[in-house]
Amino acid sequence: MVPIEHAVALSAILFAIGAVGALVRRNLIVIFMSIELMLNAANLALVAFSRQWADSAGQVFVVMVTVVAAAEVAVGLGILLALFRNRESLDVEEASLLRW
């Protein structure tokens, strides 16, 4: 019997690690992977609560989040390739044309 509260705590820990990665790193690929990690943490929370209340809807949401993550990765990596082609770098500090 898996303790549900510990699963939610694991989800929070993974989300915090992903948030730190997205804030601290400057490499665009690592930032993308950190965002994927945060999406996965949200998925884990959904699965844990779905188990807690014996409701399948949470697992359907997980499928939807997976679809959105796949779409996000496809478009994001397209942007990344275009950026690399123009700037020869994946440093997000250099992609600051639209910054105030």
Added chain:
Amino acid sequence: MTPAFFFYLFGAIAVLGALGMVASVRNVVAGALSLVCCLVALGGVYVLLEAYLVGVLQILVYAGAIVVLFLFVVMLLNLRGGELGPARQPVVRVAAVAVAAALLWRFLALLPGLLGSPKPLPEGFGGYREIGRVLFTDYVLAFEVSSLLLLAAMVGAVVLVKRRID
């Protein structure tokens, strides 16, 4: 060898994999592989939480497709260490870690005693039949919209990556 033991084992692997991904300064490929470790371990956690279909999808779609796409792009760009750029300012790093730690601490402080004992599961919970029944009855509109989203993402990715649009 109880399910709880495996839960803590997979949870520890997932946290270590996540930390390895965030800390992968030298080599992005190593970071992507530690993300694979983390995602496969999360698939194990899903199975232990009796979400069998989601566990299989996690390994097939996340570990199998999404991270492979990442690795494909990393190898296509042929990144070397010098192109990764230096780390951010120490102030920014400390601030980011502090904000995340404060959020985590507040959340974990909320957690004890929040949930009671879990409800008893119906027959076939987490299997493809049950998920498919809910997906194609209650959430069929979301399913259709997600197909449009995937189409739009596919067209968008092709347009973005194409060198010159005629």
